[in-house]
Amino acid sequence: MSNNSKSDSDQISKVELADLYRSMLRIRRFEETVLGEFSRGYFFGTTHTYIGQEANAVGVLRNIAPEDIVVSNHRSHGHFLAYGGDMRALFAELMGKSTGVCGGRGGSQHLYWKNFYSNGVLGGTSPIGTGIALAEKFNQRDTVTITFLGDGALGEGVVYESLNMASLWSAPVLFVLENNHIAQTTPAELNLAGSIVNRFNAFGIDSEALDTSDVLVIQSSAVRAISEVRKKSSPQALILNTYRFGPHSKGDDTRQEKEILELRKTRDPISILAERLDPDQINPIEEEVDDEVKQAFQKAESDPIPN
Amino acid sequence: MQTVLESLNQALHTALASDERVYVLGEDILDPYGGAFKVTRGLSTAFPDRTMTTPISEAGIFGVATGMALRGLRPVVEIMFGDFITLIADQVINHAAKFRYMYNEQLSVPVVMRVPMGGRRGYGPTHSQTLEKIFLGIPGIRILAPCSLKDPGKLLLHAILHDDDPVLFIENKILYSRPVLSHEEDNDFKITTSDSQNQSDYAPAFHLSIREAPSPSLTIATYGYMVDLCRQAVLQLAYEDEIFIDLVVLTQLSPFNIEPIINSVHRTHHLLVVEEGTCTLGWGAEVLARSVENLGKEIYKAARVASLDVAIPASGPLESAVLPDIDDIIQAAKKMV
Numbered sequence: 013m014s015n016n017s018k019s020d021s022d023q024i025s026k027v028e029l030a031d032l033y034r035s036m037l038r039i040r041r042f043e044e045t046v047l048g049e050f051s052r053g054y055f056f057g058t059t060h061t062y063i064g065q066e067a068n069a070v071g072v073l074r075n076i077a078p079e080d081i082v083v084s085n086h087r088s089h090g091h092f093l094a095y096g097g098d099m100r101a102l103f104a105e106l107m108g109k110s111t112g113v114c115g116g117r118g119g120s121q122h123l124y125w126k127n128f129y130s131n132g133v134l135g136g137t138s139p140i141g142t143g144i145a146l147a148e149k150f151n152q153r154d155t156v157t158i159t160f161l162g163d164g165a166l167g168e169g170v171v172y173e174s175l176n177m178a179s180l181w182s183a184p185v186l187f188v189l190e191n192n193h194i195a196q197t198t199p200a201e202l203n204l205a206g207s208i209v210n211r212f213n214a215f216g217i218d219s220e221a222l223d224t225s226d227v228l229v230i231q232s233s234a235v236r237a238i239s240e241v242r243k244k245s246s247p248q249a250l251i252l253n254t255y256r257f258g259p260h261s262k263g264d265d266t267r268q269e270k271e272i273l274e275l276r277k278t279r280d281p282i283s284i285l286a287e288r289l290d291p292d293q294i295n296p297i298e299e300e301v302d303d304e305v306k307q308a309f310q311k312a313e314s315d316p317i318p319n
Numbered sequence: 320m321q322t323v324l325e326s327l328n329q330a331l332h333t334a335l336a337s338d339e340r341v342y343v344l345g346e347d348i349l350d351p352y353g354g355a356f357k358v359t360r361g362l363s364t365a366f367p368d369r370t371m372t373t374p375i376s377e378a379g380i381f382g383v384a385t386g387m388a389l390r391g392l393r394p395v396v397e398i399m400f401g402d403f404i405t406l407i408a409d410q411v412i413n414h415a416a417k418f419r420y421m422y423n424e425q426l427s428v429p430v431v432m433r434v435p436m437g438g439r440r441g442y443g444p445t446h447s448q449t450l451e452k453i454f455l456g457i458p459g460i461r462i463l464a465p466c467s468l469k470d471p472g473k474l475l476l477h478a479i480l481h482d483d484d485p486v487l488f489i490e491n492k493i494l495y496s497r498p499v500l501s502h503e504e505d506n507d508f509k510i511t512t513s514d515s516q517n518q519s520d521y522a523p524a525f526h527l528s529i530r531e532a533p534s535p536s537l538t539i540a541t542y543g544y545m546v547d548l549c550r551q552a553v554l555q556l557a558y559e560d561e562i563f564i565d566l567v568v569l570t571q572l573s574p575f576n577i578e579p580i581i582n583s584v585h586r587t588h589h590l591l592v593v594e595e596g597t598c599t600l601g602w603g604a605e606v607l608a609r610s611v612e613n614l615g616k617e618i619y620k621a622a623r624v625a626s627l628d629v630a631i632p633a634s635g636p637l638e639s640a641v642l643p644d645i646d647d648i649i650q651a652a653k654k655m656v
Contacts, residue, residue, distance in 0.1 A: 115423040124422035129389070133413045139379045140414060143386020150392065170410070173379025180374070
């Protein structure tokens, strides 16, 4: 585990800190809006919110190359927005509108845009990410594929088939394992044996594990890991111990409120970064993001439904 | 004369030679072994960089191939025994088959999966089944079943090089050693080909009738290796019982196209459906349902010949009792006309 920040925040420009803050806040406000408006019938199906985990998506995806590929999972909104996906199109997708990312056919868990793919079956995306990485390698492209998995997906056998093949064939893929310590409502200690790190190491995949909500630390490790994958053209793993503050989907959080309040106090990536910003930087960003989310929501709401 | 196995093997060689986006993945496919049934023989020698032997990880292999297909390659996966398609069901149904539609037609998944199916080799309950019924009717995949008519390799080649969607290519194991019959060489049957009205379909349907025979009074619809058994049954019924039959052979099972069958039943009014899979809720059930929907009272009688609804035993005599054979077809036909 590495807890010490390798990046000295003094070295990072105010503009960059503000950008990181804005990126995380966009995800936070988007997700809060989705949860808040769900009961009013704006959205179809369900949602899996990323509240509390924003530093992972932003820290990992902020420095990827334009041609790099992201393979995401059911909890994809944060990944999608951090990748650069359009907020209005994401709202519209959840609302089943024709302007949605996939014209309303996919919904929350099934997004495709540019080099971003997500699917809602846990672990099922891991061989696909590996195959994508291999195809890029066979085509002599310098691309890194980033496959996001959660701790819940570690229960699926196909994940281990994929780790084996990724290592065997040197697929340039970075597995980002977001361990939020809870699979739907089941805490990890009731469904996960042994060590997550060792699961990767057993296949000869080098890994680093972090236990932090500090986006600067995550960013620094991600930059190093992505560069290693690109340089060596072989897989790596980044294990991010993290906490979600919201329910698995909506209204299915069986944890004590006290527990979540404590997490919000100690592990909120947005509060942690806020301490590094000048107080007068924060308000304009808050206003700007609130306005962006509001407008994106309203535009999506008035968008047409598909024929 | 070329066998079905040689035809398929040649198609794989041609595919790899003509398009460098083609990769072949599967278990034990490297020379000198060349695959459990030798369909992949010679590929690793001729194309070592694009013939990948894999771990025993059917779901993983198919997922990897799906990923490769998403990024512009045209992978072909061999599943050693068709029975193991149970292991790839999630990757096929919830991934490859869904992507084009759920990503709003923004991409496609050109992956071909070859699956040797069928019994009559004594391999027992888990290595003898005809399991394509599990995938029939799943939107987003094409299911092809070659037979010994015309050129099964040509069908495979077209699927690999030109079909942009996932294809499940059903190869009956007994077919491998059968000679490929060209239409011209066929002394017994007049064979005509009908193409689907759907322009994206490329797998033909065949109509077989005995040369110079009177008008048929029964339609038999079938596919795969059962075509060979039906041909023999049709000949015997004609010469011994003077029952004349129009044999309709499909090479595409899904998406389903009833047209060639109802065109025939429209004239014969009797329909017998023959398949090697288990009878209940199978392909034949759908054929009969569609035929009745289309023809109603024009159908006087309809029946099915299929496997018994039990597991396939290893013992030869028991296996024969479970799987449909020529005599089952003859007996069923005689009861109808």
